[in-house]
Amino acid sequence: xxxxxxxxxxxxxxxxxxxxxxxxxxxxxxxxxxxxxxxxxxxxxxxxxxxxxxxxxxxxxxxxxxxxxxxxxxxxxxxxxxxxxxxxxxxxxxxxxxxxxxxxxxxxxxxxxxxxxxxxxxxxxxxxxxxxxxxxxxxxxxxxxxxxxxxxxxxxxxxxxxxxxxxxxxxxxxxxxxxxxxxxxxxx
Amino acid sequence: xxxxxxxxxxxxxxxxxxxxxxxxxxxxxxxxxxxxxxxxxxxxxxxxxxxxxxxxxxxxxxxxxxxxxxxxxxxxxxxxxxxxxxxxxxxxxxxxxxxxxxxxxxxxxxxxxxxxxxxxxxxxxxxxxxxxxxxxxxxxxxxxxxxxxxxxxxxxxxxxxxxxxxxxxxxxxxxxxxxxxxxxxxxx
DNA sequence: GGCATAGTGTACTGATCAGTTAACATAAGG
DNA sequence: CCTTATGTTAACTGATCAGTACACTATGCC
Numbered sequence: 001x002x003x004x005x006x007x008x009x010x011x012x013x014x015x016x017x018x019x020x021x022x023x024x025x026x027x028x029x030x031x032x033x034x035x036x037x038x039x040x041x042x043x044x045x046x047x048x049x050x051x052x053x054x055x056x057x058x059x060x061x062x063x064x065x066x067x068x069x070x071x072x073x074x075x076x077x078x079x080x081x082x083x084x085x086x087x088x089x090x091x092x093x094x095x096x097x098x099x100x101x102x103x104x105x106x107x108x109x110x111x112x113x114x115x116x117x118x119x120x121x122x123x124x125x126x127x128x129x130x131x132x133x134x135x136x137x138x139x140x141x142x143x144x145x146x147x148x149x150x151x152x153x154x155x156x157x158x159x160x161x162x163x164x165x166x167x168x169x170x171x172x173x174x175x176x177x178x179x180x181x182x183x184x185x186x187x188x
Numbered sequence: 189x190x191x192x193x194x195x196x197x198x199x200x201x202x203x204x205x206x207x208x209x210x211x212x213x214x215x216x217x218x219x220x221x222x223x224x225x226x227x228x229x230x231x232x233x234x235x236x237x238x239x240x241x242x243x244x245x246x247x248x249x250x251x252x253x254x255x256x257x258x259x260x261x262x263x264x265x266x267x268x269x270x271x272x273x274x275x276x277x278x279x280x281x282x283x284x285x286x287x288x289x290x291x292x293x294x295x296x297x298x299x300x301x302x303x304x305x306x307x308x309x310x311x312x313x314x315x316x317x318x319x320x321x322x323x324x325x326x327x328x329x330x331x332x333x334x335x336x337x338x339x340x341x342x343x344x345x346x347x348x349x350x351x352x353x354x355x356x357x358x359x360x361x362x363x364x365x366x367x368x369x370x371x372x373x374x375x376x
Numbered sequence: 377g378g379c380a381t382a383g384t385g386t387a388c389t390g391a392t393c394a395g396t397t398a399a400c401a402t403a404a405g406g
Numbered sequence: 407c408c409t410t411a412t413g414t415t416a417a418c419t420g421a422t423c424a425g426t427a428c429a430c431t432a433t434g435c436c
Contacts, residue, residue: 005383021297023211026423037384038425048424099299107352108293109209122352129354149355150365153345160344164295164310166317167337177338180372181365193412214393225414226395236394 006044009036014055018102022052022109052106052117059102060124068131078139079186082132082151083178089155090171093162100163101156128152140186147185154178194232197224202243206290210240210297240294240305247290248312256319266327267374270320270339271366277343278359281350288351289344316340328374335373342366 012034016025027048031038045051070088075081092098099105103121110117129148136144136151154174161170200222204213215236219226233239258276263269280286287293291309298305317336324332324339342362349358 019299021211021299023209024297027425028422039385039427040383042425043382046425100296103352104292104348105296108288108296109212111207111209111287113353118352122354125349125352125354146361146364149349149358149361152355153349153358153362153365154341155345156348157341157343157345160292160348161313161337161341164291164306164313165301166310166313167340170337170341173334173337174341176334177341177365177369180369184368215395216392227397227415228413230395231412234395 005036005040009034009041009044010051010054010058012036013051014058014102017052017055018059018099018105019097022106049117053120056103056106056117056120056124060120060127063102063124064127064131067128071135078135079182082135082139082182083175085151085155086158086171086175086178089158089162089174090169093158093171098162101159104156104159125152125156128155136185139182142185147181150181151178154181193224193228197222197229197232198239198242198246200224201239202246202290205240205243206247206287206293207285210294237305241308244291244294244305244308244312248308248315251290251312252315252319255316259323266323267370270323270327270370271363273339273343274346274359274363274366277346277350277362278357281346281359286350289347292344292347313340313344316343324373327370330373335369338369339366342369 013030016030016033020029027038027041031041041051045054067085067088070091071081071084074084074087103124107118107121110121112118113122129145129152132148132151133144136147141147154177158170158174161167161173167173201218204218204221208217215226215229219229229239233242255273255276258279259269259272261272262275263272291312295306295309298309300306301310317333317340320336320339321332324335329335342365346358346362349355349361355361
């Protein structure tokens with residue numbers, strides 16, 4: 001089980017799925033774009049859904065480690081880190097090739113709540129909320145879970161607004177709102 | 189140009205697309221589920237994308253008229269109406285067959301910002317924001333646009349959370365946050 | 377040398393995709 | 407009675423879908 005080829009496949013598949021969508025990306029097109037033969041793909045993953053699942057697992061790891069590292073870099077206190085999340089989001093939105101949240105799109109294409117892909121997407125968001133809650137607790141929130149859920153709403157809303165391009169700077173709108181919510185939850 | 193059959197097609201197609209997704213719904217399956225022959229469908233709409241466009245136009249009309257009527261029923265003042273939006277959302281989320289926001293899903297499946305379907309989705313959200321802004325202005329907000337954008341973030345976030353099922357009552361989380369933002373923007 | 381491992385290319389399965397074509401049915405209006 | 411509009415069913419196009427089968431190549435290990 002050497003890692004190289006399999007991991008390379010998952011990484012490249014992740015990018016293709018992100019750019020073109022899941023149903024819109026056929027396995028033939030995927031083989032052509034990744035340069036990995038269909039035969040090899042089906043040796044690692046017996047179905048397309050399995051491959052999508054692996055791609056989502058990778059994305060979850062990538063995104064969480066990126067976001068929390070960036071929050072730590074940009075904010076010195078727990079409260080500052082929660083606010084800094086939105087500065088991080090702004091950077092993400094500005095990246096070339098930004099296309100919204102992978103997990104939202106996965107959940108949109110695989111709607112059944114019992115679908116493994118849908119469940120994996122929901123799990124990603126759940127983990128994020130509980131991480132936010134930990135930070136909110138360290139920040140001294142009386143109800144850290146409630147604060148985490150509210151910040152999550154702003155984050156998800158900002159991602160949607162950024163993907164649709166309906167407002168100029170959704171990350172900063174969310175940041176301004178987050179400051180107000182934090183002031184309410186933590187006092188001044 | 190009698191309305192009946194064409195409108196019936198668009199209405200039924202809307203439901204099928206909402207439930208099963210766009211790429212996942214073939215024209216044959218659509219004909220089978222709507223009971224309208226493929227030939228007739230292609231007489232009204234020359235491409236699948238045209239039909240999707242018509243379905244989105246209908247959805248935009250339906251959703252906006254429903255939401256704003258409900259806001260007026262549930263709230264007596266402009267401020268109360270903005271808060272009542274989240275009570276309306278709660279009702280929507282609880283409806284059997286709720287599957288998230290049609291326009292988010294459309295934008296997720298048709299990602300290119302130049303795609304007519306993507307643009308129609310963005311337009312829907314833009315109209316909502318400007319309606320919120322009007323109400324915010326009547327409520328006496330110093331910066332009604334900014335308030336509208338913030339409330340929109342909460343609304344979109346709540347829809348995502350409801351669709352993914354990651355929190356128990358996202359509409360009420362959003363309502364609580366909205367009250368705080370309104371207090372900040374309008375005073376007391 | 378011998379032999380497994382990991383990979384490739386290509387052609388194939390049956391199903392489904394969007395969209396077309398042709399023959400036919402129903403009804404209303406002159 | 408004839409025409410036109412509005413439908414229908416059903417078979418078809420070529421392309422693409424997920425997934426499989428088979429023959430091949432390269433590498434490394436014993």
